[in-house]
Amino acid sequence: MSTLLEVRNISLSFKGVKAISDLSFAVRRGEICALIGPNGAGKSSLLNILNGVYRADAGELVFDAERLHRPHPLTAARLGIGRTFQNNALFKNMSVLDNLLTGLSRFQRSFFIEQALGLPRARREARVFAERAEQVLEFLELQPWRDVAVGSLAYGLQKRVELGRALIAQPTLLLLDEPMAGMNAEEKQEMSRFIADINRDLGATVILIEHDIKVVMDLCAHVVVLDYGRKVGDGTPAEVQANPDVIAAYLGTVHG
């Protein structure tokens, strides 16, 4: 399998506090890669660098065999990097359907004036968008909440809508920041199934942050472990579990 994303010697600090130092790893095309590590290890910061929300102080990113110059959220989205957030970042006053449709903005070709006057190209585009949104609604089993304002949905459902909004854009790389946080076992299982389906059926490469080790072991073929902004483990779940540095990061080192 070829490499989709390569992170080379990335460093990031906030006002002198190192969040990530000299981090390198590679993600192969089509895999589900988990980022794990204790709180404050720099996992979310790393995702923010990957889609251009933060700018790394040093190092470079290679995505799809091309170096990313001056990454920006907008260019990342256009390259096909989708993203969900740890605390849902949905458009609260809009319906589930409209939230999904916003995810299609990168495919928008008709000009606003065509939309304003309801010209044929804009109408055709709207129809295609609507069809695709219905497919995603069906795939994520969200139809019952189609026209409901997202702000009034339960937390677990909101997570699913956010996944749908990233998914509808047909991302090459999907960055999921704790997609299962705050869910019960049943909801976690459901979410895992969706992620596995997206990876298998739609061929999206996934990088996800997750704290539930059982979920990670079941879902991912590749695990990268961070601690204090440094990589302490990188390999298959089994390798990582046996790695003494990883055990130390989670359980603390035995002093004495």
Added chain:
Amino acid sequence: MTTTTARLTASFDDAPLTLVRRRWPLGLALLLLVAFVALPLLGDDYWLNAILIPFLVLSLAGLGLNLLTGYTGQTSVGAAGFMAVGAFATYGLLLRVPGIPLPLALVGGGLIAAFLGMLFGIPSARIKGFYLMVTTLAAQFFIEWVFAKFPWFYNYASSGTISAPRLELFGYSLASPVGRYLLTLSCVVLLTWVAVNLVRSQTGRNWMAIRDMDTAAAVIGIPVDRYKRLAFAVSSFYLGIAGALWAFAYLGTASAGSFDINRSFQILFIIIIGGMGSIAGNFVGAAFISLMPIFLNHAGQWLFGGNVDAGQLQNLQKILFGTLIIVFLIKEPEGLVRLVGNLRDRLRTWPLRF
């Protein structure tokens, strides 16, 4: 049997807030028929001049501001400034471009306002909320000053005012109250249709996404800065046309002072009272704000029989408006249009509400 149906309806009504409104093509057709045919036939000059025309123009201005503030979340207190641009630009075009038809002059005035709106929208890429509001305040005062200071804009008239040029279309004069009413109504209907198209399109969704959370909007691939500027431009286009209509279809003679900060606030109140992020809300809000003074006037006359002077009644109005704005901001941020919606939902199940 009936009870079962009612029960079912009621249980559906307990479902979470649904954002889809059913469309009423018949009701809409009837409304247009009344507006275009019945009102010009039945309404007298007072009704057309003093109530319907200002109501329609204020609705249009509210619509323009609502696209920017209610849909895109960029608060502006410079609405009247862009109305002034539209009015003075339309006047200039009619005056200086020989033989330009009225609709073209109106659109031209709107486009000039849109361009200026876009310019004043550029800072929205960097500043947000309260600070952005201050830049729109600056726009308001700057524009007002320009149109008072440079006589070229009002064609060196000694009064400093611009007055309605030839209001005609294809040789028909639109100077009568009915003509001016129909001109205003046509503009409002057309632009409302465009606005409905826009807010239901990807453009509208991008605007609302920016309103609800602009960082997330950027991450999913919406060019946030460009859509903010577009919102400023489209909003100012609407306001510009509303300004031209305010000057020529309603006032007849206008000056920079006709578009002062109080007008901006009036339009802001229309969308707060009517409903932010709602098309119908602008009409409800404008009706409220233009009918309330008349109602208060009559109520005052009837209650106090001329014992209270007009100035006091004006103050009373301001107190009432202020109170209402506070009540709306606290109790119903979605405005009158939401209240009407709630009432309708309640009536649908009345008296069998479970």
